[in-house]
Amino acid sequence: MSDCLFCKIIAGEIPSDKVYEDENVFAFRDIHPQAPVHILVVPKTHIACAADITADNSAEVARCFEAIAKIAAQEGLNDGFRVINNCGENAGQTVFHLHFHILAGKTLGETLV
Ligand code: AMP
Ligand code: ZN
Numbered sequence: 001m002s003d004c005l006f007c008k009i010i011a012g013e014i015p016s017d018k019v020y021e022d023e024n025v026f027a028f029r030d031i032h033p034q035a036p037v038h039i040l041v042v043p044k045t046h047i048a049c050a051a052d053i054t055a056d057n058s059a060e061v062a063r064c065f066e067a068i069a070k071i072a073a074q075e076g077l078n079d080g081f082r083v084i085n086n087c088g089e090n091a092g093q094t095v096f097h098l099h100f101h102i103l104a105g106k107t108l109g110e111t112l113v
Pocket of ligand 1: 014016030031040085096
């Protein structure tokens with residue numbers, strides 16, 4: 001998608017603080033961190049949001065979660081971490097390229113979720 005911010009980050013057209021990359025997944029630090037560790041994990045394939053996941057593209061989601069486990073080990077998130085996905089307007093999704101937030105580095109509390 002030529003007008004997608006995260007596609008441009010994956011392509012290197014917009015700089016990012018990359019923490020992980022493999023053939024299918026790209027991960028970088030959120031520009032407005034909401035925890036001491038705040039990393040975005042995105043599939044290289046453009047999927048707009050979780051509502052667009054189907055049997056044809058769900059392997060991309062599995063690859064993201066395989067990457068999340070590797071990133072957690074790489075970043076030493078031994079005390080735990082939270083994974084969040086926002087889908088759609090009411091959830092506050094602002095970038096319409098599927099992404100998973102990894103939040104860690106502090107006690108995250110028991111609200112939301
Ligand atoms: P969401 O609200 O779930 O769509 O999350 C989008 C996230 O992308 C927000 O947490 C933003 O802070 C983050 N973000 C927006 N632009 C950039 C950027 N250029 N580099 C890194 N993170 C970004
Ligand atoms: Zn995209």
